[in-house]
Amino acid sequence: MMCSTVMQMPIGILTNFTTMPVTKNPMLRYRILDECFRNTMHSFTIEELLEEVNRKIENIDGKAHVIKLRQLRYDIAHMKSPEGWSIELVEEKIGKKQLHRYSDPKYSIFNAPLSEYQIDGIKSVISLLEGYSGNPELNQMLDVLDTLKLSADNTRYHRKIISPGTNTELQGREHLIPLYNAIKNQDVLEIKYQSFGADEAKIVLSHPQFLKEYNNRWFLFGVLDDDKNKIQNYPLDRIVSFKAKKTKKYFELDLDWEEEYFSDIIGVSNDPEEKPQIITLQFLNGRGHYAATKPLHPSQKKMKWIDKTTSETTIEVKVNRELQSQILSFGADVKIISPKGLFNKFKPVQ
Secondary structure (H helix, E strand, C coil): CHHHHHHHCCCHHHCCCCCCCCCCCHHHHHHHHHHHHCCCCCCECHHHHHHHHHHHHHHHHCHHHCCCHHHHHHHHHHHHCCCCCCCCEEEEEECCEEEEEECCCCCCCCCCCCCHHHHHHHHHHHHHHHHHCCCHHHHHHHHHHHHHHHHHHHCCCCCCCEECCCCCCCCCHHHHHHHHHHHHCCCCEEEEECCCCCCCCEEEEEEEEEEEEECCEEEEEEEECCEEEEEEEEEHHHEEEEEECCCCCCCCCCCCHHHHHCCCCCCCCCCCCCCCEEEEEEECCCCHHHHHHCCCCCCCCCCEECCCCCEEEEEEECCCHHHHHHHHCCHHHEEEEECCCCCCCCCCCC
C-alpha cells in the first residue's frame, strides 16, 4: 500500500507525470539529455539525441527499455515545462538539421533551483516515509531525501550555502544537516578536528559558510574567527565534534562560492596567491576521446586531433593537488606540453 501511495503523489523529479507515457527510469533519460544539452563540444540533432539516449539506456537497463522518438519528445517537453525544470534550449537550424543545446552552457538540471512543485513533492514524500524510518531499507532512501530536502531549502535561503552530492554512504555525513543548519542560523562554531596522521585533535573557532562534496568527501568551508580573510576547509570525516558559540557574532563572507571560489580550480583547494594558468595537455593512445566527453574542467577547449590517436587541448585553472591527481589518473597516456615543471612545488604522489 505504501508504494502505491507514493506513486500517486505529484513528486515532480521522482516520478513521471500523468500527462506523459509511464516508462521505466525517466530520471536516467533526463540525466542523459542534460549531459547532451550541456556538451559544449557537440550540439545534437533529435536523431542523435535518440541514439545517445538509447545507447546509454541499453548499457544500463538493457535493450528492452530503449525508447521511441515520441517518448524522447515527451521527455524534452517535460524538461521545458514548469513541472520539470523550465529549461531553455537553443534550437539552431543548420541546413536541414536542427541542433539542440542549452542557451546557458553552464546550466544543468542538477544545479538548477527546484520548482515549488518539486519542493512540495519532496516534502510530501519525506513526511510519508519518516513514519517508516525503522525499516533499514527505507533509511537509505531517507538519506537520499535528506539531501533533496537540503537542496529544496537551499533554493529559498538568501544565498547558496551547499553544493549537494549524491553519495549517501560517506563517512561524516551525519554532520551534514547540523552543519547546514549552523550556516543558515549563522552560528559561530567551535570545531574539534583531527587531520590524518595527527596524534591529537585541534580546536578551531570558525564562521561556517559553505558545504561541498568532491571526490566522495564532504567539506565544510569557513573563515577563522581571528582571521576573517582566511578560508579553511574541513573534511566532514575528520570532524570529531562541534558546538555553537552563541556569544560570538557571526561573520558572513560576501562570496559567490560556485562562480568565484570554485570556478578556477578542480576540487576544493584554492590558494589565493595562485593565478590561473593555461595548461596544454597532449593525450595519447586515443584517450583524448575520453577527455573530450568528460572534460577535466569547464574551461577545457575543443580537442584538436594531431593524428588518429593523439590529440591536444588546453584548460585554464589554478594548480593544486586535485589537478595533479586528475592528470596523473591518465598515466602514460597524457603529456603536459606547457608549462614545464607544472607540479614541481608538490612532493611526488606515492
